[in-house]
Amino acid sequence: MNTGNSKEKQISKAVIKRLPRYRRYLGELHKKGIEKISSKDLSQLIGYTASQIRQDLNNFGGFGQQGYGYSVKYLYDEIGAILGLDKQYKIVIVGYGRLGQAMANYIKKNEGNFHISGIFDVKQIIRDVEFENAQVLTCANLSTFIRDENIDIAVITVPAEKAQLVAETAVDAGVKAIWNFTTVDLELPEDVVVENVHLSDSLHALAYYMQDM
Amino acid sequence: MNTGNSKEKQISKAVIKRLPRYRRYLGELHKKGIEKISSKDLSQLIGYTASQIRQDLNNFGGFGQQGYGYSVKYLYDEIGAILGLDKQYKIVIVGYGRLGQAMANYIKKNEGNFHISGIFDVKQIIRDVEFENAQVLTCANLSTFIRDENIDIAVITVPAEKAQLVAETAVDAGVKAIWNFTTVDLELPEDVVVENVHLSDSLHALAYYMQDM
Numbered sequence: 001m002n003t004g005n006s007k008e009k010q011i012s013k014a015v016i017k018r019l020p021r022y023r024r025y026l027g028e029l030h031k032k033g034i035e036k037i038s039s040k041d042l043s044q045l046i047g048y049t050a051s052q053i054r055q056d057l058n059n060f061g062g063f064g065q066q067g068y069g070y071s072v073k074y075l076y077d078e079i080g081a082i083l084g085l086d087k088q089y090k091i092v093i094v095g096y097g098r099l100g101q102a103m104a105n106y107i108k109k110n111e112g113n114f115h116i117s118g119i120f121d122v123k124q125i126i127r128d129v130e131f132e133n134a135q136v137l138t139c140a141n142l143s144t145f146i147r148d149e150n151i152d153i154a155v156i157t158v159p160a161e162k163a164q165l166v167a168e169t170a171v172d173a174g175v176k177a178i179w180n181f182t183t184v185d186l187e188l189p190e191d192v193v194v195e196n197v198h199l200s201d202s203l204h205a206l207a208y209y210m211q212d213m
Numbered sequence: 214m215n216t217g218n219s220k221e222k223q224i225s226k227a228v229i230k231r232l233p234r235y236r237r238y239l240g241e242l243h244k245k246g247i248e249k250i251s252s253k254d255l256s257q258l259i260g261y262t263a264s265q266i267r268q269d270l271n272n273f274g275g276f277g278q279q280g281y282g283y284s285v286k287y288l289y290d291e292i293g294a295i296l297g298l299d300k301q302y303k304i305v306i307v308g309y310g311r312l313g314q315a316m317a318n319y320i321k322k323n324e325g326n327f328h329i330s331g332i333f334d335v336k337q338i339i340r341d342v343e344f345e346n347a348q349v350l351t352c353a354n355l356s357t358f359i360r361d362e363n364i365d366i367a368v369i370t371v372p373a374e375k376a377q378l379v380a381e382t383a384v385d386a387g388v389k390a391i392w393n394f395t396t397v398d399l400e401l402p403e404d405v406v407v408e409n410v411h412l413s414d415s416l417h418a419l420a421y422y423m424q425d426m
Contacts, residue, residue: 020417024396047398084420102315106412110396114416152423177423179416183237183323185260195419197410199319203327203392204233206408207297210365210390 011059018056019079021046026076038069089114090151092175093134094142094166095158096121099181103155104131114153118145122158139166146173155179224272231269232292234259239289251282302327303364305388306347307355307379308371309334312394316368317344327366331358335371352379359386368392 025046029037043050057075060082080086091114093104100119107114108131116134119125120142137145145151154170156163156178163182170178177193180186186194238259242250256263270288273295293299304327306317313334320327321344329347332338333355350358358364367383369376369391376395383391390406393399399407 016418016421017414019421020414021411023417024411024413025398082421083417084424085417087420089420089423098311098315098318102311103412105311107416110413111416113420153419177419179419185238193419193422195415195422197412197415198234198237199316199410200237200323201230201233202408202410203320203324204236204296204298205229206366206390206392206406207300207302207326208229208232208295209406209408210302211297 015056015059018048019083022053022056023076023079023083023085026072026079029072030076034072036069036071042070085113087113089153090117090149091115091153091155092118092120092142092146092151092170093155093157094120094139094170095156095162096125096136097157100155100157103157103179103181104134107155117149117151120145122162142166143169143173146170146175151175153177153179155181157181160184228269228272231261232296235266235269236289236292236296236298239285239292242285243289247285249282249284255283298326300326302366303330303362304328304366304368305331305333305355305359305364305383306368306370307333307352307383308369308375309338309349310370313368313370316370316392316394317347320368330362330364333358335375355379356382356386359383359388364388366390366392368394370394373397 025042037045039050039053043053046053048056060078091107093100093116096104096119100121104116104119107116116131118135118137119131120137120139122139124138125136135145146154151173152175154167154175154177156166156170158166160183163180163184164186167178167180167186167188171188171192175192177195178186178188180194180196181199183198183200185196188194238255252263252266256266259266261269273291304320306313306329309317309332313332317329317332320329329344331348331350332344333350333352335352337351338349348358359367364386365388367380367388367390369379369383371379373396376393376397377399380391380393380399380401384401384405388405390408391399391401393407393409394412396411396413398409401407
């Protein structure tokens with residue numbers, strides 16, 4: 001996975017957060033058969049200023065041509081490559097309650113680069129017909145499975161009180177990244193990538209903004 | 214819902230995004246029986262600088278006392294009030310596939326201020342024993358239900374191609390806010406609060422950071 005992106009190491013987190021959004025919109029444009037777009041039109045579509053867009057993309061060497069705009073497909077592919085979406089990743093889902101099932105379903109339907117290799121739960125669960133290629137095991141097998149299958153990412157959808165233990169087990173067994181859906185902020189070695197989806201933070205920000213309505 | 218927080222209107226989005234996180238940590242401290250905390254200790258716990266924390270909380274008039282630190286319970290409650298979590302909200306879930314079920318379950322278990330009044334799906338669905346107080350209806354009834362029940366928030370977990378229509382229907386019927394789990398960026402009147410949970414943006418940022426590992 002180490003591609004030595006030394007040039008990219010200085011890119012701010014804010015820019016990285018915006019790249020998937022650029023790619024998402026470019027993907028939509030490509031689906032509609034649109035081949036090129038000016039930074040002004042892209043700006044109106046995405047809601048960032050044209051200057052912000054040029055500045056963001058200049059971090060990676062530009063891509064635009066004066067008077068022509070951006071080639072939609074090329075930019076889509078390039079941003080994908082920057083994000084590492086030209087590679088394949090092996091995933092385990094840990095915790096197969098409603099949230100785990102929803103995330104497995106989401107990944108299968110929307111994220112072609114991420115392959116669900118294993119599904120884990122504390123209790124023996126029934127094989128899910130939707131995921132016939134994934135092994136379904138109890139958590140006791142998590143460590144061995146991650147090691148044997150060279151799993152890259154663990155998606156954690158267990159109850160909060162088990163999150164830290166599950167994450168440590170996954171990391172000790174060799175995963176490089178955790179996609180964390182629990183309410184817990186995990187304490188893990190610095191070289192582990194953690195992306196938190198804190199649902200409560202999002203819902204509470206929504207409540208805040210409702211007060212002015 | 215209009216509480217006239219004119220003082221708060223100038224607070225930046227970045228600060229608002231951090232408040233739920235403060236509250237989450239303070240809630241954990243309170244559960245552990247901890248009554249007060251210095252901004253330095255809070256800083257080590259949350260991972261923001263002590264200066265950032267003081268600056269953020271000063272937006273709302275401070276709360277800390279020199280040489281004493283912050284009262285955990287008081288600060289927890291105050292941030293809750295700022296976020297509007299001293300009020301109750303009525304919610305509908307629109308789209309009751311795996312994701313809709315997961316979100317209904319999440320809200321019921323974790324978010325006491327948000328009450329699920331109705332659950333909607335395109336097809337007639339079986340009443341969910343977990344949500345015996347919520348009405349379960351097909352989407353054809355969405356508009357009337359929102360109006361009659363004075364629903365505040367619509368949680369949208371329908372397929373992408375239906376997201377815009379469902380959101381417009383909910384807004385026309387009177388909801389003030391949309392919690393959007395689809396991949397679509399909704400186009401809605403400016404006075405509607407929209408919080409997007411773009412799962413792909415989070416997963417793709419994770420993929421990006423894995424490249425340097």
